[in-house]
Amino acid sequence: MGGRLLSAVDLRTFLRQLEANGLLVRIAHEVDPDQEVTIIQHRVLAEAGPALLFERVKGSPYRLVTNLFGTPERVELAFGRPPRAVGDELARLAERLMPPTLSAVWAERRELWRVARARLRSVRSGPVLETCTSPPQLDRLPCLTCWPLDGGPFFTLPLVHTVDPRTGVGNLGIYRLQRFDAASTGMHWQIEKGGGFHFQSACERGVSLPVSVFLGGPPALTLAAIAPLPEGVDERLLAALLMGRPLDVIPRTETGHRIPAAAEFVLEGSVTAGDMRQEGPFGDHLGHYSHRAPFPVFRVDRLLARRDAIYPATVVGKPPQEDYYIGAALQEMALPLLRLLRPAVSDLWAYPETGFHPLSVAAVRERYRREALKHALGLLGEGQLSLTKIMIVVDPEVNVRDFRKVSRAVWENFDASDRLHVLAPTAQDTLDFTGPAMNTGSKLILLATRGEQPPRRCQPPPPPPPASAVHAGVLGLAAVGEAFLVAQVSDGVDRPAVRRALAAHPVTREYLFHVLVSADVPLDDSRLVLWGWFTRFDPLADLHPAQRETVGNRLILHPPIAIDATWKPGYRQPVAFDPDRARQVEKNWDRYGISRRAR
Template structure:
């Protein structure tokens, strides 16, 4: 399935960015406090290149020894490349991954042989365990641990302090062994640097890391955690992808990267970590100790209030000799999470269609903080079908449980075209009958419109043509120019007004 060579490390991906003219080195000193975020946002809004800040300036005024990489996935094309394909092949990759997750039995030898690429991709998910690794070329443990030496950004003026924004946080449930990679969770969570050797882990209850932490807490034991900074693009994107809880992101990353993930035993915790990463923070999350995390600016465009979250004691920092620190910012779209969300929207569609076959297209508008609103077009065949689709989407993935509004339209409406959607809302929806309201459902804690933190209502709007028992009226027919007349008009306009184009 790959259109690009394998990217087993962040560095190999950065080499491709350089070769394709999508990389810029910034030699001027730039402060990690506010300045770096301002530069990054200005470049991202212009669909600019990957940035390397060669001389980050720490809060103390000293220059960090570790350069900062930012805007890695600042365009949809680079996100697709991180998955190994060109942007126009995302739908093919999505279909491939849907088959990989739920394969149908082969129909004879020829069909089985045609599935060899799928088999190969499945085999690449098996990690390879190594005894030494670039990420452990330098080891700081015990009293040598000093998080203040890392160029961790303070992104917004109202932030509580330095915040790690691109961590791949690795955990496993209590009762498993370090070699049981299939049980691992790798998620991207907010991690606040509290002092030189402690981090506050902000993982919400519905996320895999929090679930694993809960299993260790029940046993009154600390949770072993590894925070990977600067992983390969496949691992980064797998950690951000809404995979089922039964799928290990570390294993699944092999299907994206085109090569088996290389893992190495961590130095001070019983976990395996990516061997080709730039930096790994090892430690233990307390079963009882918490600290106020925040406030921090988030993807909603607001600061969230400080709330108590578990504390991680960092026991070791391992890194490459010439390590790079990968960072990003989160804020009101556009930001990298919103861009990644657009790509995942395309990537997830075949999987959604496998569960809800009538779905034609799905759009999560980036301006609506990606998953807060969904517009879905369907092939409608029976009364009540729009409501069934709403309920199916809300229950399909944990991320959709935070979607506060779903608009369902017919297949002739383009969900990505607001004018098309507005026309469907204005002509195919009756507010008194076609609005479904739910109360007291799960919601993102950062949603300030919710009457209670983590609990809010949902709205579903049926903007489809009403059929059968849904209406007592004869439904209007859509006006449309005939194909022959449309072709005649296009030809005439092209000859008479050539500047208007086709």
């Protein structure tokens, strides 16, 4: 991992790196945190543009930085090296030292020393203690209202730190915080989140849970907070590893926490059982407004900050956004470690286009018939992977990152009699709105491994016919590989009639799956096709086969199988810009000092 610093020690160092490389733009024109920043960032990110440092923000004395991680290049700078290299070295070290021997320890002594430096180092003071405001005056911070129907301004890049009351082990995660007033926020702990487990433990003991929220600091802290680490591993240790040095922290008697000395801001307070408030809606990374629901209230006692603190934020919505590139990089880092733990799994990819949890594809080495199902179920029992809605399993030679290649594997190897498994009811991602209630839904496993068998189908289906030849309510047809035919349908169309028409047409019936999507899903944008498809269907409710067959206690779905991924009443609304705000941004564009290319 080298003897140099790998990842920047604080936000300011990272901004200087970006600016020196032409990857940051300073915007002197005053901007409104209510939607204007969202539109600017969206346009810049769509053109792979720079990070944005807003030096004048309406209603706040603080500067605001966004789009820090909006390209793979900037994410790699934040890591300090290619993400896969980090995972490769950790996996190699672990493999070399299992079981530990004196010769192996000696051979790896340099790497072991660097890993040993990945620790928390207590210091007495630091820049974050330069100011302390109590009551905290949160209304002076430039929190973003990202979308028109958001429930208010939100902290969108908060690093929420808690400590398990049972074990004393820390957790760091990113959970959105809706600013309710000058001294309180919501605490959006979703299921399968470490902070939420800590809160549950505190409630069982009848005590409040101290919370510290870090804003800014080493960029490695942000990456670590999102990383899919095992429960009970403190994410701050990963941040120190990425930096190649100890993470300086300041012990705080008020909370019992150790806070990053180099943070820009720290909010200190607590959450208490029974102190709940309606939170949301919020335009989230699934590209829709998530549920308005009761969540714990974070009561903030004080605000610590540097004198000239910079407020970091991000914007989420339809892909791609910053989380697209962060999530892809973290998957690259985690893959070597996953292979170490599960040698039969050669690759795994959760699709950023879908918001990650809705679709994962795993490549496995199948040694006997149906072994792929064992691996699928094993992966669905692992931490954040347990929230996966659709799991497709393919052979190792299939590129899991290319959905058309995955579709070909499904076409060649799918057998309806034993290769489709619906699991219901199951727990589901809190942000997924397709199930019967929050946190509940179903899962679909498609097995597309060949093993020693020849392909079941070799000749691909014919190209799709004109949409008008199938049904008047079909606006367009597009094949996504050989197995899936996507049909864009008009709003209010008779969907069962469309399904019947697709199953009856001599060309479309040749496809294994017919996917119905709404008119707002453009068929010429492969990312948004996957977004509109996988965020808008529940396997238990929305699979409609040409025929259902009962064999013993097993239900077999025969193709063509229609997947109704249209937007339905009761679903969350998709996010969209306010047209007047978008026109105002266009009018002001030259004042921002950003290249016209990012319009």
